[in-house]
Amino acid sequence: MPDNRRIQGPEESHNPAVFLKPSEKPGNPDLLNQEGCRIDGRKPEEIRPIYMKTGLNDRASGSAYVELGATKVMCAVYGPKEVPRKEDTLLQGRLTCEFKFAPFSCHQRRQHQQDQEEKEFSSLVVQALSRAVRLVHYGSSCLVDPSLDEEERVRDGVGGAKGHVTVVYLSSLDEVTSIRQTGCMLPDDLMMAVDAGIESCLRLKHRMKCVLCT
């Protein structure tokens, strides 16, 4: 659909990865090798190095920048503000969230307009109000904090992966506020994934405390 407010390119353009030389294509190895290590050498329950910093955006009421391995996310909180329309007035406050991938942030270039996946992430954040840990379920073990390659393999159904589980956990209340699962797995596998998620949330919480209290 032509977007008159943005500069448009050609109607159709292709990711050069589609034409990759056969010698450079990834060999589609399994997600876990014989020693039980992942493609990037991590153990299944290991999270990538985390970097967190708050206050980088001085226009916002609060902001945070987080790096999980090579994944970089910036968040800013503005408010409290008045509701834009009188008919939206509620007795209690409302939290809205807008999540957007930058166009250059994924292997396949993203459009400028928010698509369904981004809208779903936005509503997940609103529901959760907490940090989440994504898991990839593989066989009888869970791969915590999947990298982009691992997620793509799960999506393509290769390497024996069964699906994705995202767990949102409030550590001070010891409550799981939201679980989102895709793929096919047995209930026992799902509960194992949720337990692994809670454990990783607790580790992340410890790291966050160090950053916020200094």
Add this chain to the structure above:
Amino acid sequence: MELDFKALQPAEYLATFLVSPNPLLLFSVGSFVQEHGLRPDGRKADEARPVTVNTGSVSTADGSALVRMGGTLVTCGVKAELSNPPVESGDCGYLVCNVDLPPLCSPRVTPGPPTPRGQSLSQHLQDTLISCRCVDVKDLIVGQDNLCWVLYLDVVCLCDNGNVRDAVFFAATAALRNTSLPTVDVSSGSPEVSYQQRHPLSLPHLPLAISYSLFESHILLDPFHEEEELSSGHVSVVVLSHLKMGQPDCKLIGGLTKSGPPSLPSQKLIELVHRAQKRARLLADLLLTASGDKKT
């Protein structure tokens, strides 16, 4: 008390800082600096905020840069895709620039389609890169066949603390210098892309924008957001920088816009252009150091 004055009368608050003892000095050629006037953040009128640049940190992009000018934070990514050349002029590729000012960057921005300000920044960047031949679209043709590169240059403002235009141009320039395209082999009929063999873009020169805002009778370099909002006029100079024997050379002017009151004598405008060339030289040196190409 001071914050009440700032909230109720922002223009007077700013003017109190900038007041000069001798009004005759304001427009005389050669005395740009208000000798006793300082801005609320302690800078003189012709002093800019510290600039930092970081290139190549986005692994999913073919070229990327993150620029910080004081509190303004802007990131740019270049992604290259393959397509057929345009029908009208079959021997060139495409360059598509877009500047995004998301709700993340400022409390005044609401979610929705691009505002006129965002659209104008996108168009300014696109026009400058094409008309000044900073990126030669004829170089984006692949082989002899009907195949070309499309360079999508997307700039996202992460924090708008004033002077977004300068930060956008600097980030775009840094990202283009950081961009490398995969090699495409078309000898066998269908294209074969190699990510391991990459070559940099051919960039004859690159644009750097230097902006001033005109507040009453003062000319402020690199305004922060409160100064920008209170200013009635703006001047932007785009200087083209290219490498001459390993050192940046910033003589050509790639664009000049002056809008809003007060009117300036032409001598003053020329002086602003000279100052902009000097500042562009500093920015170009910084970029050279950041990309590791500086030869001492």
